[in-house]
Amino acid sequence: MTEVDVAIIGAGAAGLAAASVLATAPLDVVVLEAQGRIGGRARTVALAGLPLDLGCEWLHSADRNPLVAAIAARGLTIDKTPPPWANPEATSNFSDAERQAYGEAFAAFDERVAAAADDPTDRPASELLEAGGRWNPLLNAFSAYYNGAEFDQVSVKDYAAYDDSEVNWRVAEGYGAAITGLAPKGLRIVGDCPVSLLRHDGPRLALETPRGVIQARAAIVCVPTAVLAAGGLRILPELPAKLAAAQGLPLGLADKVFLKLDEPEAFAVETMVYGDSDRTATGAYHLRPLGRPIIEAFFGGAHARALEAEGPGASAAFAIDELVGIYGSGLRSRVSVLVQTGWASDPWARGSYSHALPGRAGERAVLAAPVNGRLFFAGEACSPHAFSTAHGAWETGERAAREVLAALGT
Numbered sequence: 072m073t074e075v076d077v078a079i080i081g082a083g084a085a086g087l088a089a090a091s092v093l094a095t096a097p098l099d100v101v102v103l104e105a106q107g108r109i110g111g112r113a114r115t116v117a118l119a120g121l122p123l124d125l126g127c128e129w130l131h132s133a134d135r136n137p138l139v140a141a142i143a144a145r146g147l148t149i150d151k152t153p154p155p156w157a158n159p160e161a162t163s164n165f166s167d168a169e170r171q172a173y174g175e176a177f178a179a180f181d182e183r184v185a186a187a188a189d190d191p192t193d194r195p196a197s198e199l200l201e202a203g204g205r206w207n208p209l210l211n212a213f214s215a216y217y218n219g220a221e222f223d224q225v226s227v228k229d230y231a232a233y234d235d236s237e238v239n240w241r242v243a244e245g246y247g248a249a250i251t252g253l254a255p256k257g258l259r260i261v262g263d264c265p266v267s268l269l270r271h272d273g274p275r276l277a278l279e280t281p282r283g284v285i286q287a288r289a290a291i292v293c294v295p296t297a298v299l300a301a302g303g304l305r306i307l308p309e310l311p312a313k314l315a316a317a318q319g320l321p322l323g324l325a326d327k328v329f330l331k332l333d334e335p336e337a338f339a340v341e342t343m344v345y346g347d348s349d350r351t352a353t354g355a356y357h358l359r360p361l362g363r364p365i366i367e368a369f370f371g372g373a374h375a376r377a378l379e380a381e382g383p384g385a386s387a388a389f390a391i392d393e394l395v396g397i398y399g400s401g402l403r404s405r406v407s408v409l410v411q412t413g414w415a416s417d418p419w420a421r422g423s424y425s426h427a428l429p430g431r432a433g434e435r436a437v438l439a440a441p442v443n444g445r446l447f448f449a450g451e452a453c454s455p456h457a458f459s460t461a462h463g464a465w466e467t468g469e470r471a472a473r474e475v476l477a478a479l480g481t
């Protein structure tokens with residue numbers, strides 16, 4: 072394995088997509104993956120007999136998401152039940168008046184974003200919040216879930232560039248499991264094999280790993296921006312524009328807690344509640360997703376970071392406290408914690424999904440650009456319009472693989 076045609080670094084959605092395209096060509100391809108599992112931020116675990124998605128869960132823009140057909144073709148179940156956030160009446164701890172007022176504030180903010188997107192200069196999306204607006208804390212909580220960061224850290228131009236058909240489906244068996252199931256048969260994947268250094272100044276690329284140096288004619292870098300920015304994969308000679316792009320596209324943070332309900336029938340299926348609509352540091356709780364006996368708690372941004380920093384158990388304890396505030400103290404003895412995520416603490420992710428800092432929306436194209444016809448880049452942060460998603464990552468992997476085929480004349 073010391074010499075290959077193409078080395079793919081990272082076996083997340085982007086790396087697996089690249090491998091799928093390259094599998095059709097007469098090339099010697101290897102995927103080098105830091106962890107002992109594939110999928111990266113696409114990860115389903117089975118607990119209490121339930122497939123739980125710790126990372127991606129929703130097939131966003133499902134009516135045009137290329138993964139829908141591929142997953143359905145494997146015999147998995149595409150569930151088309153709409154998400155509770157698309158149905159304001161599903162937010163069960165809002166009054167009708169609150170629902171309407173929040174909906175109007177949200178729509179007005181969106182309109183201001185759309186209008187500002189074409190301005191010559193970019194700015195933080197927080198500047199478009201209504202001064203002193205009643206719903207600003209909850210709008211910022213939304214940003215924390217959606218972008219992984221509050222609006223003051225989010226570029227208006229980048230936020231507006233995300234293209235969402237607002238059709239969201241799920242895979243009953245788990246989106247993570249579905250994505251790892253798309254790895255092509257016979258693919259050579261080397262696990263527990265982090266690439267620490269990629270040199271591109273010799274006749275062949277040289278990739279340093281704990282299993283020795285691997286030489287390649289071309290490489291596709293599919294690691295998260297936060298890993299690149301932190302030096303988790305160094306590239307020499309340095310590529311300052313790539314490093315700056317990775318820094319301008321940090322990974323925001325979103326974390327989940329899955330709680331098991333002893334008496335699930337007391338909760339309406341596919342509904343949601345906010346812990347406290349007056350605060351940004353609050354959870355969004357999805358009750359009984361797919362009718363299952365669980366509550367899925369979602370935290371984002373600075374609040375999720377603070378909970379992770381507090382240590383194991385903090386986000387679950389916070390979730391239960393907020394739910395007790397809504398449903399009463401009897402809930403405490405009727406829920407148990409199944410699992411909670413810590414994506415910021417994962418050294419091979421260092422966060423959940425990318426957002427562009429104000430003024431940095433152009434970095435996605437910089438990050439995605441090939442270098443010298445043999446170094447290629449993929450991953451959700453490289454996607455121009457579907458960044459932060461699994462299908463966006465998949466599309467960039469396919470694109471990078473096609474660039475490799477063209478560059479190698481295959």
Ligand SMILES: Cc1cc2nc3c(=O)[nH]c(=O)nc-3n(C[C@H](O)[C@H](O)[C@H](O)COP(=O)(O)OP(=O)(O)OC[C@H]3O[C@@H](n4cnc5c(N)ncnc54)[C@H](O)[C@@H]3O)c2cc1C
Nearest residue numbers: 081083084085105111112127128129266419450451460461
């Ligand atoms: C909590 C959460 C909820 C989400 N919800 C959704 C959702 O509902 N819908 C959706 O579409 N998306 C969602 N996403 C985002 C989606 O999961 C990601 O955008 C997508 O999976 C990223 O794929 P990727 O291939 O770009 O990166 P990754 O999946 O991060 O893959 C990168 C791979 O590279 C490996 N790696 C890192 N460094 C090295 C190294 N030095 N050497 C070798 N290997 C290395 C990692 O271990 C990893 O396997 C969510 C993410 C999170 C965390």
